[in-house]
Amino acid sequence: MEMARVIVDVPSKDTDRPFDYLIPEDLRPWIEVGSRVGVPFGHRTLQGFVVSLHPRPEMDTAKMKPIQEVLDVMPPLSPELIEVGEWMKERYACRHISALQSMLPTALKGKAERYISLAHSDMDMDSTEEADGLFALLPESELEQQIIRFVGQKGEVSLQQLSRAFPDGAATIKALIGRGRLSEFQQIKDKLQKKTMKAIELAVSSEEASTALASFPAKAQRQKEVLQYILEMEDFLPISQKDLLQTLGVTAGTVKALADKGLITLEDVEVFRDPYRGRNFTPSTPLALTQEQQVVYRSIVHKLDEREHGVFLLHGVTGSGKTEIYLQTIQRCLEQERQAIVLVPEISLTPQMVERFKARFGDRVAVMHSRLSDGERYDEWRKIREGRASVVVGARSAVFAPFDRLGLIIMDEEHETSYKQEETPKYHARDVAIHRASLTGAAVILGSATPSLESYHAAKSQAQDHFAPQLLEMPSRALGNRLPEVQIVDMREELRDGNRSMFSRSLHAAITTRLERGEQTVLLLNRRGYSTFVMCRSCGYVAGCPECDISLTYHQKSNNLRCHYCGYAAQAPEVCPDCGSEHIRYFGTGTQRVEEELAKLFPGIRVIRMDVDTTTEKGSHEKLLKQFRDKKGDVLLGTQMVAKGLDFPDVTLVGVITADSALNLPDFRAAEKTFQLLTQVAGRAGRHQLPGEVVIQSYTPEHYSIIHASSHDYLSFVKDELKHRKALHYPPYCRLILVTLSHEQLPLLVRMAENFAAAIKSESDRRGWFGSLDRFDASALDILGPVASPIPRLKNRYRFQCMIKWRGTMDAVSLVRLVAEKLQDSARDSKLQISIDVDPQMLM
Numbered sequence: 001m002e003m004a005r006v007i008v009d010v011p012s013k014d015t016d017r018p019f020d021y022l023i024p025e026d027l028r029p030w031i032e033v034g035s036r037v038g039v040p041f042g043h044r045t046l047q048g049f050v051v052s053l054h055p056r057p058e059m060d061t062a063k064m065k066p067i068q069e070v071l072d073v074m075p076p077l078s079p080e081l082i083e084v085g086e087w088m089k090e091r092y093a094c095r096h097i098s099a100l101q102s103m104l105p106t107a108l109k110g111k112a113e114r115y116i117s118l119a120h121s122d123m124d125m126d127s128t129e130e131a132d133g134l135f136a137l138l139p140e141s142e143l144e145q146q147i148i149r150f151v152g153q154k155g156e157v158s159l160q161q162l163s164r165a166f167p168d169g170a171a172t173i174k175a176l177i178g179r180g181r182l183s184e185f186q187q188i189k190d191k192l193q194k195k196t197m198k199a200i201e202l203a204v205s206s207e208e209a210s211t212a213l214a215s216f217p218a219k220a221q222r223q224k225e226v227l228q229y230i231l232e233m234e235d236f237l238p239i240s241q242k243d244l245l246q247t248l249g250v251t252a253g254t255v256k257a258l259a260d261k262g263l264i265t266l267e268d269v270e271v272f273r274d275p276y277r278g279r280n281f282t283p284s285t286p287l288a289l290t291q292e293q294q295v296v297y298r299s300i301v302h303k304l305d306e307r308e309h310g311v312f313l314l315h316g317v318t319g320s321g322k323t324e325i326y327l328q329t330i331q332r333c334l335e336q337e338r339q340a341i342v343l344v345p346e347i348s349l350t351p352q353m354v355e356r357f358k359a360r361f362g363d364r365v366a367v368m369h370s371r372l373s374d375g376e377r378y379d380e381w382r383k384i385r386e387g388r389a390s391v392v393v394g395a396r397s398a399v400f401a402p403f404d405r406l407g408l409i410i411m412d413e414e415h416e417t418s419y420k421q422e423e424t425p426k427y428h429a430r431d432v433a434i435h436r437a438s439l440t441g442a443a444v445i446l447g448s449a450t451p452s453l454e455s456y457h458a459a460k461s462q463a464q465d466h467f468a469p470q471l472l473e474m475p476s477r478a479l480g481n482r483l484p485e486v487q488i489v490d491m492r493e494e495l496r497d498g499n500r501s502m503f504s505r506s507l508h509a510a511i512t513t514r515l516e517r518g519e520q521t522v523l524l525l526n527r528r529g530y531s532t533f534v535m536c537r538s539c540g541y542v543a544g545c546p547e548c549d550i551s552l553t554y555h556q557k558s559n560n561l562r563c564h565y566c567g568y569a570a571q572a573p574e575v576c577p578d579c580g581s582e583h584i585r586y587f588g589t590g591t592q593r594v595e596e597e598l599a600k601l602f603p604g605i606r607v608i609r610m611d612v613d614t615t616t617e618k619g620s621h622e623k624l625l626k627q628f629r630d631k632k633g634d635v636l637l638g639t640q641m642v643a644k645g646l647d648f649p650d651v652t653l654v655g656v657i658t659a660d661s662a663l664n665l666p667d668f669r670a671a672e673k674t675f676q677l678l679t680q681v682a683g684r685a686g687r688h689q690l691p692g693e694v695v696i697q698s699y700t701p702e703h704y705s706i707i708h709a710s711s712h713d714y715l716s717f718v719k720d721e722l723k724h725r726k727a728l729h730y731p732p733y734c735r736l737i738l739v740t741l742s743h744e745q746l747p748l749l750v751r752m753a754e755n756f757a758a759a760i761k762s763e764s765d766r767r768g769w770f771g772s773l774d775r776f777d778a779s780a781l782d783i784l785g786p787v788a789s790p791i792p793r794l795k796n797r798y799r800f801q802c803m804i805k806w807r808g809t810m811d812a813v814s815l816v817r818l819v820a821e822k823l824q825d826s827a828r829d830s831k832l833q834i835s836i837d838v839d840p841q842m843l844m
Helices: 025-030 078-092 096-101 129-136 144-154 159-165 172-176 206-215 218-233 241-246 250-260 290-305 322-335 351-364 374-385 396-400 429-439 451-461 489-496 505-517 591-601 620-629 669-680 704-710 715-730 746-766 812-827
Strands: 003-008 019-022 036-041 044-054 111-118 155-159 181-187 196-202 265-269 310-316 339-343 365-368 391-394 406-412 443-449 468-474 485-490 518-526 533-536 553-556 560-562 569-571 583-585 608-611 637-638 651-656 693-698 735-743 780-794 795-806 835-836
Touching: 003 036, 003 096, 003 553, 019 036, 019 443, 036 181, 044 078, 044 155, 044 181, 078 096, 078 735, 078 812, 096 569, 111 144, 111 159, 144 155, 144 159, 144 172, 144 181, 144 351, 144 485, 155 746, 172 181, 172 812, 196 218, 196 241, 196 780, 206 429, 218 241, 218 518, 241 795, 250 735, 265 322, 290 443, 290 468, 290 553, 322 351, 322 406, 322 443, 339 396, 339 429, 351 391, 351 620, 365 374, 365 560, 365 669, 391 396, 391 533, 396 429, 429 443, 429 795, 451 468, 451 715, 468 583, 485 505, 505 651, 505 693, 553 693, 583 835, 591 608, 591 637, 608 620, 669 693, 669 704, 669 715, 693 704, 735 746, 735 780, 746 780, 746 795, 746 812, 795 812
Parallel strands: 310 443, 310 468, 339 391, 339 406, 365 391, 406 443, 485 693, 518 637, 518 651, 608 637, 651 693
Antiparallel strands: 003 019, 003 044, 036 044, 111 155, 111 181, 196 265, 533 583, 553 560, 560 569, 735 795, 735 835, 780 795
């Protein structure tokens, strides 16, 4: 193969296609489909990805440019991932390069840097003497000689480094390049490099080193100490020079003196940044499966043994033992010398979850999530790519783990909206997982106590337009214990009876009982901060973000107001900025305020608060959960992160402060999300021997999502919710595309949004697609809007949106993409932004 098709790292419409490059003879053994290469593009050198290889064409190739360099020994993307990238481009209306870049760690998003070297190879500056001898023959100025000497001794140097060394030498450097004395070239450099350390090893046998010790003179006492220490650590060699210097309190010069004598060697060796270094995981063995679990296990293993692609929707109540099913199916996959990916929502990727997989599979597990540093993520990725890991546990991007023998993908809590990426490319990890598994003959397990309606409806109806998983059910808890009793408290009644506290009398009494018994409580509040908003009771002023049309949230600890969308912060006002009144009050309830109220009502209570504000530091999740596990806290108070993935034997009470806070959001999934959250958090109670109790506080206790959650009745909730979805033509009875247009000028934005909607109607009508969705047996497309977005202004940009609903086999995504590109071309306004979200999970 002498020609490669390359997707170049330029995310624009005009370059969203492969470009042909010749493969130089010396690079042919290194270039494969999936290779990352440096290629000339215009006057620049850019990073690109090889998507296919071809023989040299018969056409004239004189103008075809060659690939300049291969950036990796092993291609970072497999041919299978290249195919997934092509599929993502079409399904999610994104740029091809964006799809490919989303599969790589940040460290590999390389950028071209400009480098300077001497123009002639005979000007080799290996020594200062040679350089001085050469400069004596040159007519250059003193500055020019200094620059040439600097470059010659370095061999090659980045332009940035050269400019720092000679801050006033820009004109001189340009002149030397112009006269051919210096040469300029570009090279792709990754954002992050491998981590190395100076390592010490014995250069002689231990007997020879011992003999040398006896002959050390008195003035070399420190060298003697170092060599003695190295001999004592012989079983642990090589050792880090940094650690040795800190342990013995000696200088690097002392160590170098031993190296100069030939007794030890000093080498740069690679260090893998392991986020779990030093952690000991107690090995675990498989548990005996219940009869329910055995039926599920056999169904999945049949597909694994046959090496057939299959998708399973595992509907199991909280505590039914889904994780044990995951562990044992992974074990079967590993026995077949294949690999497995376990996807977990970011919010559920707790140390407790990681520990279960590490305890079962040890060092064969790699972990990838956002709380790792870029370096740790890079090293975990390389651990996978180099075959040192067979199991990956991670958040949504782990679906792109660079395995080449993939046999199983597990998606825990498959209903979670966090599996949908909200930035380009706006992919859903569930759909990517199913498509990728279909290419490799892998099995997919979608597990949840509250499956998404789309997944459940597809499984029950065996719908072919999206995917049709096989439904597997586990309606009982693995330990045989009952689901917790749930009590709904009407907070309107509490208010009428004079209780103005945020805690109902039932919840107050239940917390008191747990404190007396020495048991633990989990409290859920689906907000963070101290209060929801700040308002003046005299004139009605509400503190709002100056760049977004949304109220600011008050944070007591820092005494400031913050916008949770753009990050704007301001000092909390003492008087109203509008009328000067001192009647500034804080309305709503945040986690900080609940913590404060608990301290007042229950003196001495130990509260561990988990929200975005308390978990920003690395390792904070693990630290807080360990404190709670070690019973250093009576109450675990938090936002959604306390609702999932936690298993503590002494938690017997779960309290939900405001169950209906999400019900009033402008989102057709509001009821579903409320039901899922309540069911998940209720499942934290009574998971072991002690019975559990759940208290749900609500101002709308009659809502069907709350009623069904209180009785753990998923099927009744699905029945009620599907009636509403069908009547209003929402998924799973159609598919959606949310198109958001934004601009700094409102009149221009309104005009562009109206033009977009009109063009969609016109083009779909021309193709015979536009019609009513009321006929469920026919293909149809409809458009809602344009209307102002629920948050009409963000970061000083106005926002309008259109919702496209469609059903059938029509390619609505390509239609929307075509119209959006035409609109941007006609607008000729780079400030107009159009975002296309296929199958959106967030409508805000």
